[in-house]
Amino acid sequence: MRWWTAGRILAALVGLGAAAVVMASGCGAVDGYDCHEFLTCDIINEDGTNNGACYGTCVEVNSSDFEEQPFIVWMGPAPEQPSCEGVMLADGGSAGLREYERLVAEPDRAVRCGPCACTEPACVLPVGLTVTTGWMCDDGPGETVTPFRAPPAWDGACVAPGAVAPEAFGSFEIAPVTTRPCDVALAPVPRDGDLPGGGQSAVVCSGGSEPTLCPGKNTFCMPAASQLPPGSRRCVVSKMEGDYAMCPSDGGAPGRAFSERFTFWKVSEDERRCTPCACTEIAPSACEAIVSTFEDDACAHLVDAAAVAENGVCHAAEPGSALGSMRAEWRVNVPGSCVPSGGELAGELAIERRTLCCMPEEQ
Known part of the structure; x- marks a missing residue:
């Protein structure tokens, strides 16, 4: 008991x-x-x-x-x-x-908070081309629009996303170069x-x-x-x-x-608590690429080459030419910089x- x-x-x-x-x-x-x-x-x-x-x-x-x-x-x-x-x-x-x-x-x-850290900014190549049957990238009614896209995280190597016949290849617009901003890479977990x-x-x-x-x-x-x-x-x-x-x-x-x-x-x-981490840009990126287009699928027969920066660019196609591949390389590739902030103990x-x-x- x-x-x-x-x-x-x-x-x-x-x-x-x-x-x-x-x-x-x-x-x-x-x-x-x-x-x-x-x-x-x-x-x-x-x-x-x-x-x-x-x-x-x-x-x-x-x-x-x-x-x-x-x-x-x-x-x-x-x-x-x-x-x-x-x-x-x-x-x-x-x-x-x-x-x-x-x-x-x-x-x-x-108790201390861990340090904040930022990813590095980077220049990013264009995502590809947009081809139209119209003159100087006219994509109005009656015109045919054909996307010609690069793979994700394209490094500029020769790619053949498809084939555009001469009758559909009136002009093409090269997408702009972009910049990847710095972002928070490592942040202390708030208590x-x-x-x-x-x-x-x-x-x-x-x-x-x-x-x-x-x-x-x-x-x-x-x-x-x-x-x-x-x-x-x-x-x-x-x-x-x-x-x-x-x-x-x-x-x-x-x-x-x-x-x-x-x-x-x-x-x-x-x-x-640990205050939130943030990243502040202190120097902008400078980015410009040369994009080359080719008739064949192996980047052997050049159609045209154009410089493109943050605004993109439109080019007329050579009469009778076709589109089979493209390649890109950097003309200017100077990523900016940023500094982290936050990660301070509060409370x-x-x-x-x-x-x-x-x-x-x-x-």
């Missing part, structure tokens, strides 16, 4: 008379005991166990620096934090715990409000202590050390921010001493210190 179950059963036995309660609690029959006194037998052993309703250990909280109730606290690496509701006792029972607060080891107050993972943490769970099953003021019944799951301790938690709290004395009961001291922090607010971290005093694991 578990400590919290035993308390409920003994309470139910009150209606059966004092004798039944005495036998259930293990207390001796003493004249003058009322019902509550029967349920909280005042025989407490040196290790904190008693012969009454508390099936675990009776512990005393006798310091005004700490919360009035003791807690069950899990301590371990932050990525392994359990939920209080999922904490099971060693014998398979559930402690019925609820989360009180989550704490972390001292956070890194000097999501969590402190860096991997450090030690504590999950403080309430509901693991019962104030009515042990005699004495400020005395609580808690699971015994042997009942707790790995990583869990019985602790008291300081009420306020600060490092002032000292662990309470054991009151002459070494088996119930909150003697091991730990310091954690509660994050009340973390607004730290504040607000934390509160918590002192935990815990019973040794073996007790």
Whole structure:
């Protein structure tokens, strides 16, 4: 029978008379005991166990620096934090715990954002030609328009996107040279409000202590050390921010001493963020290409060659000529430059210190 179950059963036995309660609690029959006194037998052993309703250990909280109730606290690496509701006792029972607060080891107050970086600007060759049957790129009603496009990321090598017969080859427009602007290449991920993972943490769970099953003021019944799951301790938690709290004395009961001291922090607010990265052009690009057109599909028989920059250019075709391939090369290829900005840490971290005093694991 578990400590919290035993308390409920003994309470139910009150209606059966004092004798039944005495036998259930293990207390001796003493004249003058009322019902509550029967349920909280005042025989407490040196290790904190008693012969009454508390099936675990009776512990005393006798310091005004700490919360009035003791807690069950899990301590371990932050990525392994359990939920209080999922904490099971060693014998398979559930402690019925609820989360009180989550704490972390001292956070890194000097968090830095990674550097921002920019891609390099570049000159980009034309995407190809637009061929029309009309004179000087007339694409009005009655004219036939034939696209003659280069492959994506064209490097200027000879390409044959198709074939345009002489009757359809009246003129052609070369698409303009373009520039690829610099862009953000590397940006620090904005903080999501969590402190860096991997450090030690504590999950403080309430509901693991019962104030009515042990005699004495400020005395609580808690699971015994042997009942707790790995990583869990019985602790008291300081009420306020600060490092002032000292662990309470054991009151002459070494088996119930909150003697091991730990310091954690509660994050009340973390607004730290990395400002967005940006790239600013400080020198423009200068780009101009020579585009050559050919009758055959191997760039052997030249039709025409023209210089083209940011505005594109239209050329009339030689009478009777056809279009089978094209090639391009740079006449001017001077990419500009830019500088990154941003990636600065902004916002504040607000934390509160918590002192935990815990019973040794073996007790």
